[in-house]
Amino acid sequence: ETGVTQSPTHLIKTRGQQVTLRCSSQSGHNTVSWYQQALGQGPQFIFQYYREEENGRGNFPPRFSGLQFPNYSSELNVNALELDDSALYLCASGGTDNEKLFFGSGTQLSVL
Amino acid sequence: KQEVTQIPAALSVPEGENLVLNCSFTDSAIYNLQWFRQDPGKGLTSLLLIQSSQREQTSGRLNASLDKSSGRSTLYIAASQPGDSATYLCAVTGTASKLTFGTGTRLQVTL
Numbered sequence A: 001e002t003g004v005t006q007s008p009t010h011l012i013k014t015r016g017q018q019v020t021l022r023c024s025s026q027s028g029h030n031t032v033s034w035y036q037q038a039l040g041q042g043p044q045f046i047f048q049y050y051r052e053e054e055n056g057r058g059n060f061p062p063r064f065s066g067l068q069f070p071n072y073s074s075e076l077n078v079n080a081l082e083l084d085d086s087a088l089y090l091c092a093s094g095g096t097d098n099e100k101l102f103f104g105s106g107t108q109l110s111v112l
Numbered sequence B: 001k002q003e004v005t006q007i008p009a010a011l012s013v014p015e016g017e018n019l020v021l022n023c024s025f026t027d028s029a030i031y032n033l034q035w036f037r038q039d040p041g042k043g044l045t046s047l048l049l050i051q052s053s054q055r056e057q058t059s060g061r062l063n064a065s066l067d068k069s070s071g072r073s074t075l076y077i078a079a080s081q082p083g084d085s086a087t088y089l090c091a092v093t094g095t096a097s098k099l100t101f102g103t104g105t106r107l108q109v110t111l
Helices: none
Strands: A005-007 A010-013 A019-024 A031-037 A044-050 A053-057 A064-068 A073-078 A087-094 A107-111 B004-007 B010-014 B019-025 B032-038 B044-051 B056-059 B062-067 B072-077 B086-093 B099-101 B105-110
Touching (some): A005 A087, A010 A019, A031 A073, A044 A064, A044 B099, B010 B019, B019 B086, B019 B105
Parallel strands (some): B010 B105
Antiparallel strands (some): A019 A073, A031 A044, A044 A053, A087 A107, B019 B072, B086 B099
């Protein structure tokens, strides 16, 4: 049990739609990161938020956006879904660079 | 750009064997290295975290080593059990707490 919860666990969307994924972090963790994991691959860094501001971004287009709220919850929004967006989306919370990150169980997104 | 490689991609061993998983990374400017376990379709469980100033960490039957100068880490699993079957991922932490992952080693421990 990592104390990080994600919803929903599974989601099916069609190409062109928009989706919002949610994460509830551990209390006291000011940092939340989102990762995309395609089948058979390692997770890829999407972006990170620290105290409600984005402070790092991976190689993902602007249609991937996020929000972090004061109550340690956060969202990942993806607009104009593409077939290649089908993946497991993982949320992770933590403190500083030298601390463990705690991952949620992920949201499995299928785009048809 | 940091790149992380894990060898082998898959491994099958009989129960009770000791085994070693390998991880290499190209940029030695890291804060730490973590080993994770992932069961099919599930999230990641952190097994061991080694700070950049450390050489190894141990937890139960697991031992992880880090040689930052050569860009290598190993995860040693002693007396493997069927319950150890999973994918093991290595990740290094760079700036802004960004983790760069390898593609993992899929381990199967047979009876």
